Amino acid sequence: MSVKIALAGNPNCGKTTLFNALTGSNQFVGNWPGVTVEKKEGKLKGHKDVVIMDLPGIYSLSPYTLEEVVARNYLIGERPDAIINIVDGTNIERNLYLSTQIMELGIPVIMAINMMDLLEKSGEKIDIAKLGKDLGCEVVEISALKGTGIKKAAEKAVALAQSKKSAEVVHSFDKKVEDAIDAVKVMLGSQVPEEQKRFFAIKLLERDDKIVEQLNTVPDVSNEIKALEDAFDDDTESIITNERYVYISSVVADSCKKNGAKKLTTSDKIDRIVTNRWLALPIFAVVMFIVYYVSVSTVGDWATTWANDGVFGDGWHLFGIKSLFIPSVPSIVEGALNAVGCADWLSGLILDGIVAGVGAVLGFVPQMLVLFIFLAFLESCGYMARVAFIMDRIFRKFGLSGKSFIPMLIGTGCGVPGVMASRTIENDRDRKMTIMTTTFIPCGAKLPIIALIAGALFNGAWWVAPSAYFVGIAAIICSGIILKKTKMFAGEPAPFVMELPAYHMPTVSNVLRSMWERAWSFIKKAGTIILLSTIILWFLMNFGWVDGNFGMLEAEQLNDSILATIGNVIAPIFAPLGWGDWKMAVAAVTGLIAKENVVGTFGILFGFAEVAEDGSEFWGQLANSLPAVAAYSFLVFNLLCAPCFAAMGAIKREMNNIKWFFFAIGYQCLLAYVVGLCIYQVGTLITAGTFGIGTVVAFVLIIGFIYLLFRPYKESNTLNVNVKSVAKAK
């Protein structure tokens, strides 16, 4: 018989460390159905039939955050056989608050007090026998980091699960509150098992709208609520929260010996400097510079160049030694295909489709690994919470989190790790908003397009490149303001009441594990979409009709390809943007493989097999084929529209929801189109004085845009999650 044990506890209490210690490498990481909350499951070391479920870190079982709703639905709906409640011994009062709620679920509970060693160092003591008696469950001491006591805790949990002895609620609130709870318990009748009645009764009294969905008949408790609220002059939710803390204070006073004199801990000393009023911003800038410099400019750049130009390009030299040449994957595969006499189209498919697609996925991985080490370190040492603290004031105006700064900074190098870096943002709304807007920042691959347009049409004017960044930042700010007022985003509240955990040195194994989990999820979840789309586009570019015969084309016959046909069909769509030429449309489409491809595609279409990175060979031809305003509109469109397939894969991975993925891509393309259109139409009005339907449309769009920016809105208070689907889907 298999036993299910859930790990529950506050964020930053050492839950992940304990989970890793209990399960080792025997883990399965996924997502809870329908939401982007991470779900981790593993088998207890040495017990094949014991499954450990790592619940999201939560402070309470309130209905207001996704993590809390997910955790409580699991606890109520799936009913694990036992719960290990991890409690941070150095922060016991707030940690016990969740414990009092877990005790009410009618599931066997064992409490594991973590960080006892730290506590002893500071001269404080917890009498665990007394604490256990006061709380009505067994209490054990552990140190998740050192691994002490965890085996005992796990074995006790297994024994407890098999005995099926559910936790008995020994805590009690004020008499009036208890009377009301008893009255509601009676009303619940037989639809709720006896041991869960207290939980349901309290939730009903708290007016918890999510619990109502889990009951067949909802008793009318308005009289009880009213009586309580009149007696305490507060709302029931607050009354019960208050009662819990009153109870906890009495328990803590009874069983914990606090150190009277407050000493400044090392963590306090670090924090004094790191978030100092004057030093915080310079320190933040230095930290960000190091992250950027290492993960984008130097190590990250070498890693990407090595992966893209070496392993998947022209080959590379082991340790840089000339004689140790290692051929690239494509050339090895090509050699093998030639040796077996493979048909042209098949080797084309394998080389330019599949191998190139795999290369597009794996090429980003080395750089990501570097970045993820930084992120894991910053997160687990406690600095990431300070980043949110320092930057909150600026970013919250645009519906973003202070932590959005990092994805955007990384996005200037490459959007793929940029999007993946959004994982550090806990708040669902802030994270989605960040994912949608990060790729607006011009990444490294968009620089050749900027250089091309600036060089060909603006004589290399100094302002073109800065204006591209300005457009990107403006797009982020405007999108933030507009989107936070839309229905898609308005539903979720974002209280910024955040714990600033104590600084500590993360363990190497935790950092590496977090790095690998994220990189692997990119390869697995983003890989398929990147690979598939690369293959499809390869087919469209390399096949077509020449003299009535369908077949594979040479590279310079791109204008006979299926893609060119499609380009001809879709070109009129871009006419209002000033670049209705099919060549431009085709170039924009090939930009989806990688943005720098836009320049190369132009080269082929203008009759050059090889061109420089900025395409200087055909500047003259390009300048003759369209006016400067149209070229700028083309540039802006390419900056803002859907990013490359790799970045789209990352977006899909991070959204973890197909509807949100299409919403993000659709929004980006729509915004790019509207901005491109307005630039061209208003631009031609100013430069050439042309006035037509397009100009009118542009002005209507601008007015609409301004309306969307400034329309009033009210932040909603309810969490928009379909609880039933989360609870039932498995």
Added chain:
Amino acid sequence: MKTLKEVAVGQTVTVKKLSGAGPVKRRIMDMGITKGVEVYVRKVAPLGDPVEVTVRGYELSLRRADAEMIEVE
């Protein structure tokens, strides 16, 4: 009537009452800011918002707009 928003850095105050309703209030209370608890205002972020307080032995950051919901003395 004084709220936590007006408390100067370095001062310790006692919470008297919480106004407002809904998720923000619940969250503030979940984090341990309840009637009668002592709150020490530790510092203000470099840009003037949010503030960092010590409550029940740990550090918490909250926005000034939310701090306004907390009546203190």
